């Protein structure tokens with residue numbers, strides 16, 4: 064059974080590896096191997112046990128809202144966000160299409176509603192556009208090229224969703 068819970072700093076090492084591996088495989092595979100490290104920034108050291116590198120990764124993961132998806136005590140997905148912005152979402156490849164991403168986004172939207180947020184914005188990876196469309200997000204502009212740490216040129220699709228159950232007049 065999948066459980067969504069708040070992220071704790073103890074999760075940083077596992078979450079850092081999940082982000083590095085999923086990002087490399089699904090979003091960065093179009094870049095030459097020597098470029099991939101630039102896009103990963105500190106996450107390129109996710110499999111290192113160096114305490115300074117792990118501390119830097121923990122700082123990067125930290126955000127106003129971070130949720131993890133757990134199955135039998137194992138972390139299989141992570142969502143990071145803040146008020147009005149879903150910053151990143153990664154589900155481990157062997158758990159894709161099992162509803163994990165949907166559960167994480169629903170939790171983030173529920174928390175956002177309690178904060179009075181009306182619109183959530185994201186810069187979606189091209190890979191994730193069909194997922195976000197299925198979640199009710201719409202394209203807000205054309206495709207953009209974005210920075211990711213020291214890497215530039217990652218295609219992203221700005222998208223947004225108006226949350227239901229929020230007051231549209233204020």
Ligand SMILES: CC(C)(COP(=O)(O)OP(=O)(O)OC[C@H]1O[C@@H](n2cnc3c(N)ncnc32)[C@H](O)[C@@H]1OP(=O)(O)O)[C@@H](O)C(=O)NCCC(=O)NCCS
Pocket residue numbers: 085086089090150151152153154155158159160161162163164165166185186187188190191193194195197198
């Ligand atoms: C995008 C991502 C988070 C989706 O997570 P997921 O747990 O596989 O998604 P879900 O199983 O909750 O999918 C919900 C619905 O979204 C749609 N969907 C999800 N992945 C899809 C895909 N690859 N192609 C088409 N539709 C997709 C489907 O309608 C799906 O429902 P269904 O399986 O009943 O048909 C995951 O693929 C991922 O981690 N990708 C790599 C990292 C990434 O690009 N993250 C986004 C950064 S902004």
